[in-house]
Amino acid sequence: MKNTFLLSTLLITTLSIVGCQHYAKSTQTDAVSSTCHFNDVNFDTQFPAARLDKCEQTGKNRYKLTLQPENMPINDSPWYAFSVSGKFSHTIHIDMHVEGGSNRYHPKIRVDQESKQSNWQKIPFKRHGEVMTFDLDINQQPTLIAGQEIITNDDYDNWYTALKNNGQLDIITLGQSVNKRPIKAIIQRHNAKQWLVVLGRQHPPEITGALALFPFTETLLADTPQARHFRTQYNVLVIPNLNPDGVQLGNWRHNANGVDLNRDWKAFKQPETQAVHQYLTQLVKEGHSIAYAVDFHSTRKDIFYTMPHTYPIKNPMLTTLWLEQLDQQMPSFQVIQKPGNNPNKGVFKQYISDTYRVHAVTYEMGDNTNREKIKTIAHTAANTLMNTLLQTTEAP
Ligand SMILES: [Zn+2]
Structure with missing residues (x-):
């Protein structure tokens, strides 16, 4: 990057x-x-x-x-x-x-x-x-x-340009932030009706999450047999930078209204969360479905916050199957999965599960995780997720 x-x-x-x-x-x-x-x-x-x-x-x-x-x-x-x-x-x-x-x-x-x-x-x-x-x-x-590598709004724009030069995809604007910055999304769609949603930078300083989102997305959009096949079955929507005002301002966590966006996925009082919610709502109205979502963050250690497999959502074992594959393919990386269910907090993961009845994961990279390792994990995580989603779809 x-x-x-x-x-x-x-x-x-x-x-x-x-x-x-x-x-x-x-x-x-x-x-x-x-x-x-x-x-x-x-x-x-x-x-x-x-x-x-x-x-x-x-x-x-x-x-x-x-x-x-x-x-x-x-x-x-x-x-x-x-x-x-x-x-x-x-x-x-x-x-x-x-x-x-x-x-x-x-x-x-x-x-x-x-x-x-x-x-x-x-x-x-x-x-x-x-x-x-x-x-x-x-x-x-x-x-x-x-405190971490600086990744600005311009860096995202440069990345979108590079991605567009590499392959067929669209960059669209879902809405505007409080200070009128575009909330941009990468869209890769063919004839599929189901969507994988990827979200990032709700919390501006969580740079290791951003450093994971780039290779994760590039793997989903890559010109590999697996990714090409995946994209015949799933459309991909990536919103890499949900909080561009917070990024610009160097905020600790909040948007320009002083609100934690990852607590606003129930009330939808902020334009950033509204923009995404409106877009997903429209997709569903048009007969599409949201199949899975991954939200990138950073914390003190590498951890995946998941929905419990007992939660009443489609394919209850899907996330566990994915993370088991990731764990097996990366002997040097210990996958830690922490299931949780907080219906009233307004967290993105919960919103996806409660609204679309599917799994969603908060993908957390440690603040000090080795940067090359972040890339390897993200690349393998994207490949194993595509594999798991395809197996689930194609199962009789
Ligand atoms: Zn966070």
């Missing part, structure tokens, strides 16, 4: 604020980035997905950075992304504080600032109680630091 963020596009402003405060209001607009300039060091957040809420100089070459959530209450997922430069080459010490949560994402540096291919490396850090500390060697060139 290419990250097309270009440092040359950074807008270096002439603001000289020491300690700058984020907004706190009901609907976030896009003009929320803060910029912290000190005598020798600049922290900049004038780029998509950037986030750094407050900065203070606390000593010689020592800076306290504070992260704040977009609103409360919120799950603990403090996101940060900023670029830092110095008037001269020197080492600075960062103390990362979190208000309303605790540090989750280990610091990373983009090491190929000049090249288009993005390459991120871990920065050694220590924890002192709730504070995460690390050192940075900085110079006059901006250095990009973030």
Whole structure:
């Protein structure tokens, strides 16, 4: 996945604020980035997905950075992304504080600032109680630091373009986000009447889930005998980026209205969930059926949240059969399946099962799972899911 963020596009402003405060209001607009300039060091957040809420100089070459959530209450997922430069080459010490949560994402540096291919490396850090500390060697060139790899809305658009150049598919707009960004979907349909639905980025900082969605989708859309056969039986709908405002704003979890989209699949008060629900409703009205859904996230470990096989839905063993195949095909990967049923929470997985009476899975990758392993798991997961769905369809 290419990250097309270009440092040359950074807008270096002439603001000289020491300690700058984020907004706190009901609907976030896009003009929320803060910029912290000190005598020798600049922290900049004038780029998509950037986030750094407050900065203070606390000593010689020592800076306290504070992260704040977009609103409360919120799950603990403090996101940060900023670029830092110095008037001269020197080492600075960062103390990362979190208000309303605790540090989750280990610091990373983009090491190929000049090249288009993005390459991120871990920065050694220590924890002192709730504070995460690390050192940075900085110079006059901006250095990009973030909690995980940065994947922006533009990166998704570039991916759609690359996919379109590779094969026959459509990119459609299902609706608009709170701040009027398109909710885009990839559609691959032939004559089938049943649909596999793939969803991603309800929670913007959950990058390892996004890193899994790309190869998972590419495997479904690949020009392989299995995938071609699968697509004669199933249409594919992928909504990779349900929360483009949250992505742009560098939010911890919520959309621009301060709502967790993965708690809105019952009330449908947000335009992002409404857009998907309306599209699926229309498909069903036209005589199609929703056959399965996978929703990509990240958490502390690799885990699949599933519906219990005792739940009254079609093909009760389908998910178990899929995950058993995945486990067998990947001896180095231990599949953990956690069935659950929460009818009133407004979670996507539950919505799919209760509305369409079929299985859905929350596919969670660990925050620190090896990136190459994420790809291998996703590729094998897509192949084994296609295999399981075809076997289920073709069973007498
Ligand atoms: Zn999540």
